[in-house]
Amino acid sequence: MLAEVAVTRYVTPLREGGSLPGLVEADDLAPYVMKFTGAGQGRKTLVAEVICGRLARRLGFRVPDLVALDLDPVIGLGEPDPEVQELLKASGGTNLGMRFLPRALGFDPLAYTVDPLEAGRIVWFDALINNVDRSWRNPNMLVWQGDLWLIDHGASMIWHHNWRGAAAWAGKAYDAGDHALAPFGPDVAAAATALAPLVTAETLADAAAAVPDVWLVDEPGFDGPDAVRRAYVETLLERAATIHERIALPERAASSTRRTPGWVTEEPAGE
Structure with a gap:
């Protein structure tokens, strides 16, 4: 299970995210990016964050630590922003926290070069979880202490919004033409x-x-949380075996692969 900590202070909203996540402090004295059960996307966004984030860590990717954040809605009473106040009041109880990475920079493919092997691993992982939110418009990757970190997997596993079609989704292709690492x-x-x-x-x-x-109770068509968990396992397990055969990448040269992975400091000779 996730480690459980309690929110002690709401610091500021992070308006880059569509669900209005917030920076908070917790009773373990650590800062977290908090994602709310009361946000418009609902609790399935948080489920996807946990399953995909934990799986990514097991596969060797860098993902910020995840915790269960207990929120007392009374914290929202002192917020001057009505939108934030309503979100806090609607999210009492268990929410999701992602460890805040101070001074991390958003990934920019023009400033940071990724090795084809690492790029392939990330594209394959995104195909497995059907992550539609790692495009060049919104990479959802950070560079922290010189390394690439993956964040924001809430838009993954779209099949869990309609479990009756989950089996069909397991065999679907993945279009990586817009993927931030395709070049x-x-x-x-x-x-x-x-x-x-x-x-x-x-x-x-x-x-x-x-x-x-x-976050799993009262899911239509399931007897309880454990049955929902088994459905996630079965769908992802079936998809993992052959998804690499159904990844569509653009057919274009990637000149950036000639550079050393990491920050781009100068143009290669001859360019």
């Missing part, structure tokens, strides 16, 4: 060889087990 020549075949064997029923069950029961 770096992602090696998805190598990624599949390395990562697919790691996506086991046990690994997926561990990721799903971290989701708080309160």
